[in-house]
Amino acid sequence: MNPDDPRAQRSRSRLRAAILELAAVREPATITMSEIAKLAGVNRATVYQHFPDVDALVTDAMEEAVAQLAQAAARCPADAPRDEVPQPLSKLFRHVAESAGLYRRMLGPQGSPLFAARMRERLTLELADTLRARRRPPGFDEVPPAVHAAYLAGALTGVIAHWVADDPPACADETALAFWRLFRPRP
Incomplete structure (x- = not known):
């Protein structure tokens, strides 16, 4: 073929x-x-x-959505104020909210392990490239960019899975702000 x-x-x-x-x-x-x-x-x-x-087909079908998530996460300015959600992160959470049922099924207990793994992998790659290319938030210089990226990708995937488990999920902007505050703790 x-x-x-x-x-x-x-x-x-x-x-x-x-x-x-x-x-x-x-x-x-x-x-x-x-x-x-x-x-x-x-x-x-x-x-x-x-x-x-089925897992391979689902993962392939969701590849564009995963790419959008990864690119949005990677575009977040690491030095944005703690109480102001960067526009790419807000856009990312709104995108997930629009398809919350699908993400709930994909990331839930009966979902696709391949999809969840692919999402984390793609997020990790995009974030690692970004962390290598730009200044990171203060206090992370001693952490290798790939490890930092894997940590953030796992956290973001976990937050999204937890968030969409509620039907309907909480407000996208509120959840994005909560995630951003975790990412940008008080100095």
């Missing part, structure tokens, strides 16, 4: 749309490849040609 073939691209696009539609209303662990194939209008064998399992 040639991934550049327009037919393969259309199939993958339909499969991504189908899994996101199903994952928005059901736990990923309960979704079968047959259901995805039926909703996407493709043969079940086609699903397996592109993805080995």
Whole structure:
């Protein structure tokens, strides 16, 4: 299978749309490849040609959202005032709030371990690059940027998972401010 073939691209696009539609209303662990194939209008064998399992498909379908989260987190100015949420962080939490049900299912106990791991990994990479390139908050110079990034990525993923577990989740701006205050403790 040639991934550049327009037919393969259309199939993958339909499969991504189908899994996101199903994952928005059901736990990923309960979704079968047959259901995805039926909703996407493709043969079940086609699903397996592109993805080995539901987790891989979900993770692929959520890649754009994860990229947006990682880029928003990395754009936060480390020296912003403690009581003013940086605009990228506010935007990140609003994005998650708009799709809270999907994130709840993806990061919840029955969610996709592959998705949660990929989210942490992508956040860690983006944050590590940012921490290496820019000045970090005071007091962190002795911590390697990769370790600092992994810590922040795990914390952000954990806060998002905890936050969206409530239905409906608390206000995005309030949660973003709470996270920012954890990130920027009082001197």
